[in-house]
Amino acid sequence: MALPKQSEDFPAWYQAVVKGAELAEPSLVRGTMVIRPYGFAIWERIQQAVDRRIKETGHENLYFPLLIPSKLLEKEAEHVEGFAPEVAVVTQAGGEKLEEPIVIRPTSETIIWATYAKWIQSYRDLPLLYNQWANVVRWELRPRLFLRTTEFLWQEGHTAHETAEEAMAEARTILERVYRETVEDDMALPVRLGRKSASQRFPGAVETLAMEALMRDGRALQAGTSHYLGQNFAKAYDVKFLGRDGKEDYAWASSWGVSTRLVGGLIMAHGDDAGLRLPPALAPIQVVIVPIYRTDEEKAAVTESLTPAVAALKAAGVRVRTDDREEHRPGYKFNEWELKGVPIRLEIGPKDLAKGEIVLYRRDLRQKSPVPLEGLAEYIPGVLAGIQDELFAQALAFREGRTFRPSSYEELKALVKDPGGFIEALWCGRPSCEERVKADTKATIRALPLDPAPVQGLCIVCGEPATELAVWAQAY
Ligand SMILES: [Zn+2]
Structure with a gap:
């Protein structure tokens, strides 16, 4: 079977590889997929690599239900607004119309924090360091196998802490240790870590941290996210604890996840015109x-x-x-x-x-x-x-060759278009400049520095003094 060439039609190449290598296929409900044994074996190895590191860093697995009362979802305003367009709702069951609709989880912060309210009374109950492996449903209008599917498999970690610092440190540990190590060491895929701008944050998060990988068509893939949630969910679900100082306070939170999307990243970062190239650490057959x-x-x-x-x-x-x-x-x-x-x-x-x-x-x-x-x-x-080292080295060399520092906005626009990649440029921090880049090029800010440092220079878009060095790219 001849595959389309990556350089001629990358999306067609991707589809042909997913099908030809027997990884997955579309199923009967729009946006859902069947993961075939060979694809599932790859996912299982990723899953095991993540799970091992989650446990090594002191977390335990548990399981919450798929179904969430819709009232519960409405309690955190930003969260419900962010997820409303993609939530699937059960309105009828047992042959009857339900009095209260039930939501199929798009993510589990709501049900978990409603439950944590019962589990957390004192600082002695903290921290809670829990993770679950689950499926979630987010109605997908433009589905693509592994990358965007209506139902996908993932892990979601949900932790509760005594202090803001602890919750932030947790979000960083997950990103820098659990996620980066899995993706770089097992998937042989170098990632850029960073913070998201406000427009790209998880609904309900104070700060979203993410890792971004570069695919061979020059587009970025968000490979995993780790959120610092502050006290937003504790306040929405009234999760208070008696502190060491005898005062009551709301608990501090983090949540974090990686999904079957990683399989899509693996295909697009390492594959060539002959098909997949699997890192030995994850190859079902070495x-x-x-x-x-x-x-x-x-x-x-x-x-x-x-x-x-x-x-x-x-x-x-x-x-x-x-x-x-x-x-x-x-x-x-x-x-x-x-x-x-x-x-x-x-x-x-x-x-x-x-x-x-x-x-x-x-x-x-x-x-x-x-x-x-x-x-x-x-x-x-x-x-x-x-081979494991070689694949990482090739992906790193590709990324370095596709990382640019344009000196003008015109140059930025040209680079996003051809050849595409990570574009590093100073930014003033204004959403209006971010929106303009998106409107002009479809590129978004993929990463801001994890540890912001003062910068000298001007915003590449508006020419006003810059506050940060941003990494832009078109993304999946
Ligand atoms: Zn600007």
Whole structure:
């Protein structure tokens, strides 16, 4: 199957990869998707990598219901306003019209904080460091598999603290440790961390922190967010505690999430014209072996030589599969595993066997080289580690090559259009300038510095004194 070229039609390329690599497909209700086993196996590995770090940083998992009384959602004004356009509501159930409509969670701050009101009375009850793995529903008018779907899978962390500083530190720990480490170390994807401008904040948050990754079409993907919520939800749901000083105060909050959208980011950041390129840390199959033979004798010899090699690879912790399907020729198999992004392909036929060799193909470099069959299980883990590093290095080099510092507004507009990427430019902090850039170029501010420092210079849009260095990009 020939894929559209990335450089010619990136969206068509993306769709063809998602379909061809059997990751997911649209389902019957608009915007919903079926995640197929290969796509789900990738998500499971991301999920496990995030979950491990959530637990390492002292959090516990729990579970709240899918259904939320609609009255509850209305209590935090900004929150309900922000989510109103995308909320799905159940008005009928059990064969009857419901007296009070029920909302299908678009996120769970409301039900969780209504419950925290019962769990928090004293500073001794704090902090609460909880996370849940769940599905949420946000009605999506322009769906795209993994990137924007009406129902998606995610984790949402919801923490409660004694002080503002603690809640802010929590939001930072999640972003800088849990999320960045997962995305950079496991997904091999470099991210820029930063604060969001007021227009891009989560509804109800005081500050939204986010990580942004650059896709190969030059557009940014928000890969995860971590919010400092101040006391907004505690006030809306009356969550007060008796402090160490004997005074009553509202609890301070954070919330944070990453979703199946990360799978879309993985595809668009590493994929090439031949398909997916999976980082070994997340690849469901790290090594695929394609035996090559014409006669039964050749088949027997090749198979015999492979049996101990496969056992040794498995024992070394390598996720290996032998593609011994009789109905497909080797060339077909090569294309299929290439499309599916398997990091290493091993080919072995009678000629290789005679030399005691196996041909190793690296998906990241698209290079073949013979390696000794002897000691294969000791050799492969090092190659996998090298591929993991190479994919990160390539993504980082791409991002650096696509990060620009224009000296005029005209130049900024031109760069957003061609070639696209992260555009660093000074900003005065005024929403009007942000809106103008958006109207002119569709680019938005993706990140402001996590730790704001004074800047000298003028806003690239209006020429007034600037307050911050902003990173702009067109985004998914
Ligand atoms: Zn300005």
